Each structure stands twice: as structure tokens, then as C-alpha cells.
Amino acid sequence: MVDLFVGILLFVAIVIGWLLGKTERKKSVAVEAAGGVGKEYYDGLNLLLNEKQDEAVDLLLKTLDVNGDTFETHIVMGSLYRRRGEVDRSIRIHQDLLARSDLTKAQHAAVKLELARDYLNAGVLDRSERLLKEIAEEDNLNQVRALEYLLTIYEQEREWAPCIEVxxxxxxxxxxxxxKMAHYHxxxxxxxxxxxxxxxSRRELKKALQVDKYCVRASMVLAELETEANNPKEAVKALRRVLEQDPAFVPDTLPLLLVNYEKLGNMNDLSKYLFECLEKSPAISIVIELSNLVARLEGDQAGTYVLSEYLKKRPSVKxxxxxxxxxxxxxxxxxxxxxxxxxxxxQKLIKDKPIYRCTDCGFDxxxxxxxxxxxxxxxxxRPIQGVEGE
Ligand SMILES: [Zn+2]
Structure with a gap:
């Protein structure tokens, strides 16, 4: 399948190169017109059709003169090599192109971007970063893409301040x-x-919430900080904000809520808050916490009643x-x-089940x-909801 895709791309590259080169060839003497370059293109195409892609690429590369017309072909071929994992070859093509003096400003920037991508793929991050910075500063069509690749590098390197800047x-x-920006903070x-x-730390969290007021993580880290700094009131305030930001994450706030309400000695308030949470997020962890709390405040029977009543409405393994x-x-x-x-x-069912799942790719x-x-x-x-989750 990959080979077929590469084959199709190469074919497109050949056609583009051939069409672009046609004009130039017409102008020049009819030396090559009869069969020179054209024949080699067809030879290359034959090799491709016979699935001899390596030989085809080498032949085509040899026959293509770098000029304005075949520029795109070279770019496509370079990117094909990169896709095939032959980064050293794509680097060679792009370096050759970059050394030429007859490229337009836009072409020069396009090659630089390709070369930066080669280095990124090859893991030579410092060289890639240097090129991307140059492109980003030059203010051209590739500026945004260069900044996006730079962001990938800084994320990989876990350099959060440059991430924020970009x-x-x-x-x-x-x-x-x-x-993303809120997470960097x-x-x-x-x-x-x-x-x-x-x-x-508080300063960064404030910035995170300024840029994304729904950033649950900022509230949870702030709660962690305030718990550590022994400010239970502030910790509770940060944790209760999660209900407004994203109720699905309330179960993750329960352990610290309990610790800080204990410090405040106000368990009735916690019980009231948990009832409020259940209206927005009917998660079983909240019910269990609430049932424990009711048992503590009003006796075991009352606690069990809360749990069994809830389970009638929403069955849950936990x-x-x-x-x-x-x-x-x-x-x-x-x-x-x-x-x-x-x-x-x-317990076996609970033990084998994941708790969180990525909504984009399904990782759990x-x-x-x-x-x-x-x-x-x-x-x-995000936390998994339903019978076997929350
Ligand atoms: Zn994912």
C-alpha cells in the first residue's frame, strides 16, 4: 500500500517535471526533444511500474536539471525520500538545491523548510531549529509552518518557555x-x-487560566500547591472550580477535597458540595465519597442508602x-x-479496566x-464514563 502511494506520488512528480520542462525544452534546440530527457523519464516510469523504485528514483534524479521548471519535482522527490526513511538522500537533494544561486526568495525559503524537516526527522534538532528560526524571522509564506515545527522541537525538548514564545x-x-499554551504554563x-x-508557580497558573479558563490542570496544580502551602481555603476554592470547568474531572479532585475539608473541619459543606456535583456529573466515585461521608455524619445505614439508591438509577461495577x-x-x-x-x-473487572481514554486516538x-x-x-x-467506568 505504501509502495503504491510512493509510486503514485513519483508518477505525479514525473508528470509535473515533464510538463514544466516541456516549455524550456521547446525553446532549446531540438537535441533532447526527440528522445533525450523524455526517453529517460519513460525509462524511469517503466522501472516504477516494474516496482524497481530505487533505480527509478536514481535515474530520474540524474536526468533532472535543477532549474525553475524542475524545482517542484526536486522538492517532491526529496519529500518522497524522507517519507521512505532515507533522510540522508533527501538532505543531499535539499542541500544541493540550497547551494544554488538561481532560486527565487520563495523557493529558497521552501527548500530551507524541507531541509529543516529532514533534520527534524533525522533527530538533528539543533540544525533543524536553526533553519526554522531563520525562516520564522524572514516573514514569508512558510513562516507559520516553520513556527509549528519549532513548537514540535521545543515540546520534544520540554523547553516550555520557548514553547510559550512560539x-x-x-x-x-x-x-x-x-x-496547548495553558498546558505550557x-x-x-x-x-x-x-x-x-x-x-x-502561582504566577504561571494564573497565566494558564487567563489563556484558557477551562484549564482543569491549572486548578488541580493550584490546589496541590495550596495544600502543600497549608492554605486549605484556597485549595478548596481551586478544586471547586473544576466543577465549572469540566465536571468529568471532579472525581480526580476528591482526594485533595477530603484532605482540605478535613483541615477546615467543615464536612457538612463538603457533603452539600458533593450533592451539587452529582447533578452535573453523576460519577460513581463521587457517590462512593458521598456515601462514606453520609455514613460518617449520619450513620452506616444512611450511607448505604445513598449508594444503593444511586445504583438503582445508574448501575456501576465500582x-x-x-x-x-x-x-x-x-x-x-x-x-x-x-x-x-x-x-x-x-474487583477483577475493576482491576482490568482502564480509567482514562484519549478522545482523539483511543489510547487508554x-x-x-x-x-x-x-x-x-x-x-x-479524559475519565471513562459508563457502567465499567465512572
Ligand atoms: Zn491520543
């Missing part, structure tokens, strides 16, 4: 990168938090597992043994990644 330029050019905030610099645990505490003898068998089953797992490890999208991994 993303800002792209946003100014109309690219919708606000979500969060990355910096987490670095600062690790070093104990609360002031700088909820059933918790209900079995509660029943087991009160059961004895054969009944307890039977419940244990049932629980072994629910038990850890919350802010950037999908597979498709590299920021903010696309």
Missing part, C-alpha cells in the same frame, strides 16, 4: 493554540512547585463493589462467603496524562 506568535497569527508551574517556588463491601461488614457465615465470591469478580490507561502519549494531543485524555 505559541504566542502562532496565536497572533490566528492559530487556536490556547489549550502548567508545565512551568509544576517545575516551580517542585523547586518550592510558590510565587512563580459502586456494586463498594456496596458488597458495606454488606460484608454486617454479614456473617455463608452469606459473607458468597459476598466474597461476588466481590472477587467485581490508568494514569491521567495531560498530553496523550500516543497522538501527542494536549488535554484529550
Amino acid at each position: 505559541a504566542e506568535k502562532l496565536i497572533n497569527k490566528g492559530k487556536p493554540l490556547q489549550v 502548567c508545565e512551568l508551574a509544576e517545575q516551580n512547585l517542585k523547586m518550592g517556588d510558590y510565587v512563580q 459502586g456494586l463493589d463498594r456496596l458488597i463491601s458495606l454488606q460484608m461488614e454486617r454479614a456473617g457465615g455463608e452469606e459473607k462467603e458468597n459476598l466474597a465470591i461476588l466481590q472477587a469478580f467485581t 490507561g490508568k494514569t491521567l496524562h495531560w498530553k496523550c502519549p500516543t497522538c501527542k494531543t494536549w488535554g484529550s485524555v
